[in-house]
Amino acid sequence: MNGRSYDIAVVGGGLAGGLIALAMHRAHPAMRVALIEAGDSFGGNHRWSWFESDLDPQGTALLEAFPAKHWNGGNEVRFPTHSRQLDADYRSLASSDFDATLRRLLPQEAILAGTRVTALDAGSVTSETGSTIRAARVIDCREAPPSPHLTGGWQAFLGQHWRMTRPHGVVRPVIMDAAVEQIGGYRFMYLLPLGENDLFLEDTYYQDEPRLDRPVIEARIAQYVGERGWDGEVVHAETGMLPVITGGDFTAYRASLDQPGVTLAGARGGFVHPLTSYTVPIAVANALAIARAAETHDGPELARFVAERARRHWENTRFYRLLGRMLFGAAAPGERYRIFERFYRLPEPLIERFYAARSTPLDKLRILSGKPPVPIGKAVTALLGKSAPLVQGDRR
Numbered sequence: 246m247n248g249r250s251y252d253i254a255v256v257g258g259g260l261a262g263g264l265i266a267l268a269m270h271r272a273h274p275a276m277r278v279a280l281i282e283a284g285d286s287f288g289g290n291h292r293w294s295w296f297e298s299d300l301d302p303q304g305t306a307l308l309e310a311f312p313a314k315h316w317n318g319g320n321e322v323r324f325p326t327h328s329r330q331l332d333a334d335y336r337s338l339a340s341s342d343f344d345a346t347l348r349r350l351l352p353q354e355a356i357l358a359g360t361r362v363t364a365l366d367a368g369s370v371t372s373e374t375g376s377t378i379r380a381a382r383v384i385d386c387r388e389a390p391p392s393p394h395l396t397g398g399w400q401a402f403l404g405q406h407w408r409m410t411r412p413h414g415v416v417r418p419v420i421m422d423a424a425v426e427q428i429g430g431y432r433f434m435y436l437l438p439l440g441e442n443d444l445f446l447e448d449t450y451y452q453d454e455p456r457l458d459r460p461v462i463e464a465r466i467a468q469y470v471g472e473r474g475w476d477g478e479v480v481h482a483e484t485g486m487l488p489v490i491t492g493g494d495f496t497a498y499r500a501s502l503d504q505p506g507v508t509l510a511g512a513r514g515g516f517v518h519p520l521t522s523y524t525v526p527i528a529v530a531n532a533l534a535i536a537r538a539a540e541t542h543d544g545p546e547l548a549r550f551v552a553e554r555a556r557r558h559w560e561n562t563r564f565y566r567l568l569g570r571m572l573f574g575a576a577a578p579g580e581r582y583r584i585f586e587r588f589y590r591l592p593e594p595l596i597e598r599f600y601a602a603r604s605t606p607l608d609k610l611r612i613l614s615g616k617p618p619v620p621i622g623k624a625v626t627a628l629l630g631k632s633a634p635l636v637q638g639d640r641r
Contacts, residue, residue: 515555
């Protein structure tokens with residue numbers, strides 16, 4: 246790679262980085278784009294989902310390039326005392342399809358998977374082999390590191406793609422089945438019917454510690470499958486440990502990662518939903534904004550432009566961090582489901598805006614009004630108290 250130069254080098258080929266590279270190439274086909282990823286494939290081993298209403302026409306056009314699974318029959322939620330079918334259509338994209346689409350649509354010279362980066366600055370990227378590429382703009386979209394500057398809890402999950410021996414009968418996505426035993430925090434099952442016999446099941450936990458005991462959770466999923474009379478085999482699996490951000494010093498967090506002239510984007514740059522980790526609408530909007538700005542912004546200008554977007558995003562998502570503090574600080578782990586159960590009694594447009602991190606002032610008032618699902622005294626204590634730093638200790 247020595248001597249090769251690009252107009253834009255995107256380091257980190259996950260959802261955010263891949264969408265930025267594709268949006269850049271679509272908007273400026275004459276620009277030379279590099280998408281640099283340490284792994285052998287873009288997107289890792291993940292599945293991303295979103296509501297159809299999350300995206301504007303430009304965002305929809307960007308994602309239409311990918312062969313996402315579509316469900317047009319609404320979705321469901323299930324709780325111990327409340328179940329509901331909602332009307333919103335749902336979409337989901339597997340990382341394998343994300344990888345294949347990027348390889349098909351980006352120029353061959355842009356595909357730099359299997360390239361582990363050891364250093365970067367405003368004008369270059371260096372790999373572990375010592376090779377260097379030059380770039381007029383460098384965008385860092387690598388994984389967000391655990392940080393003592395941010396506080397909160399964790400969303401741990403294990404997802405499995407099951408191929409059943411008979412039709413499973415699930416006709417629409419089940420966003421949350423919280424009518425399951427509550428263990429260690431807020432627990433729910435997430436179901437996506439990928440085909441008549443194919444079902445994606447994910448066991449998810451909102452918990453205080455970054456722990457995931459895979460054999461135990463695999464057994465719980467198998468028990469869930471057996472209790473419903475299903476039988477089959479697991480053909481694919483994925484795990485995740487995502488931060489649920491409830492507070493912290495965002496300026497200090499950004500400063501700890503900042504390199505002059507380098508654009509910080511994706512989760513590393515702070516572009517996440519702090520409570521739900523629901524990233525597609527945020528990643529799409531950011532990719533389109535960066536692609537538009539790149540035409541007139543050099544490297545340092547682009548870095549400042551995106552840093553300002555990150556600052557505004559942090560300010561605009563304060564409400565969700567407040568709710569996160571109440572979730573972790575005011576509700577007993579086994580009672581956290583009550584917060585979501587109450588939330589899913591609210592109007593559906595409010596729910597959709599919440600997931601897309603676009604809650605209106607009236608939405609926020611509706612969410613906080615009425616009989617609280619947690620004791621008021623504990624809620625006040627949680628809001629005024631300190632949360633645990635988001636650093637990972639023992640993780641299995």
